[in-house]
Amino acid sequence: MPSRKITEESLIRVIQRTVTSRGRVRLGIGDDAAVLKDGTVVTTDAYAEGVHFDLSYMSLRQVGERCACGAISDVTAMAAEPEAVFVSLALPGNAPCLTPEARRRADAGFKRHASGMKQQVRQLYSGIEDVCAEMGCEVAGGDIIVADQLLLALTAVGKTRSPRLRSGARPGDRLYVTGNLGSAEAGRILLADEVRSQRPVCRRQKRGKRPAGDWRLPLIRRHLRPVPRLAVMRELRRYFHGLIDTSDGLATDARHLSEMSGVRIVLEAEAIPIAPATKRFCVEHGFDPLDFVLEAGEDYELLSTSRHRLPSSVKDVKVTAIGSVEDGRGLFIERGGRAVPVTVSGYDHLRPNSSGKTCY
């Protein structure tokens, strides 16, 4: 059995040692996306049912939305304009070679949502299409195969004249983040809790299923439908030095900036923006809010560094200074006047989720 201790980063190192650069691309493996010589930005992400999304509380349309948001966010995090999305889709349920167990899972997982394969495809693509419409890009190709498990691999392609990289942070910069952190992971845990406790599941986020004022709604919505920060990126891109999106949690993503830029980053604990609902969630679940947001991934907010003083809000999205970039190495956090190294890590796609509640 492969060891559970293998991390995504160690596998990426294996890949980097196995492949060779031939000068065809400007920036290869290691950032949110690759950049070809002409400024074409390409990123690919895979999502599997039972690992990255859960059909017990998400519709196929929501799966499509969420996966498209993740891919487009990676293009946005290179300071690029998304142009096209490509979808490799593995659908279960139609292969004579399915194991009985795989077939049972496929049937159970799909019958709840759609009467046929065409309808499933329509729902998934409707979600992807909605996000593309909002972001001004389009679905331009893909592939469909039959497999044991529902799985999507999305490739997003964009354009930029001057990409912003993880390696762009400079000593003297301030560290900024858009929106709030931790909301998406709190929403995910709330939905998963509901499934386990057999309480009614807010599957489609229809009002009326919950009281409109339910404090949990914004968190759940944030998990089901993150928003790539394209509008903010467009306004602020000329001020950005280093740039990444918070897909793996603040600790991991800020560490990427620090390591790839060769700088010391000091987070300011008090400044990190956490929604009141997330704080309430943390109290109810016995989490320390700061530890929680350091580890919680998939908010898809922009984490950037800039020498300029950025506005506190752009296009109705909050922008918060949460730390500073200094000479040196490592990721630190200042809490009560003392800077200590950040030891927690964020979401690793090869390990259980930060909350320890894997694979709902």
Place this chain on the structure above:
Amino acid sequence: MPSRKITEESLIRVIQRTVTSRGRVRLGIGDDAAVLKDGTVVTTDAYAEGVHFDLSYMSLRQVGERCACGAISDVTAMAAEPEAVFVSLALPGNAPCLTPEARRRADAGFKRHASGMKQQVRQLYSGIEDVCAEMGCEVAGGDIIVADQLLLALTAVGKTRSPRLRSGARPGDRLYVTGNLGSAEAGRILLADEVRSQRPVCRRQKRGKRPAGDWRLPLIRRHLRPVPRLAVMRELRRYFHGLIDTSDGLATDARHLSEMSGVRIVLEAEAIPIAPATKRFCVEHGFDPLDFVLEAGEDYELLSTSRHRLPSSVKDVKVTAIGSVEDGRGLFIERGGRAVPVTVSGYDHLRPNSSGKTCY
């Protein structure tokens, strides 16, 4: 249960109705690859274990090679130069949420080949890297996730100033194909036969395992390691009108040319190039050679139309005129002086293989 009668084409029509063009791309869904406005060519293909490849007779390195060849062939079939390959990789065996059955399969399938996840990743990427080295492009990014089944989704990106499309065939053109047809499918069936009959498996194509003169070797090699016809494309691209690669079988691929160009295509049965070994294979297996090559996919040869008389060989690759393009509609085949409609179809990724021997 979804109906088994659903075809890949009917799902593509569902997708085309669901998504909207926003003028961001020059050519979207429906060809071998999409073309962005600046001539960037993008294609994505998914491959699942037990459906598109079989670890009982292929090493992981061979899986990598084969998948990379398929993706790069699609770029070549747009008359584009491949630049970069992106790999979304779903690896089994490390997820706490694996079903017992999925875990058993994952363990059984992988222990034969590698001692750990790192080694598996290294082997897969070595195969992809080898093909990229040969084709002058490079692996520039990817994603790794844990899933129930080994699955790869490869995206290949290339560049062209003047793409050649499936819709480019014109009445008066001749139809040409590179290499031989049917070899890859014959090789696949031979390997699968061996697995079922428990005879020693030629897993790594080492000489010595078989007599060097074994007539089956070239066929097996063609299945395990197809060759994207980049060198031929470079030499002849200026003469091509319509262009596609033979990934789904001559009948299906020629029909794509015919339908998308709005022309009638007449194949000449006697002219279709079939290797002597494939003819011998057909005799031994009771297949009609012509029916076999009409349906057999994944040769990844170039099927093109041209008004020019193309040379009979380019860079040691045979180029054969196998038919003509005329005014009208439909796909026909001339056999013994009579042109009859082609009724057989090729490989559909949602159905059992043409030989009826699915999912070895």
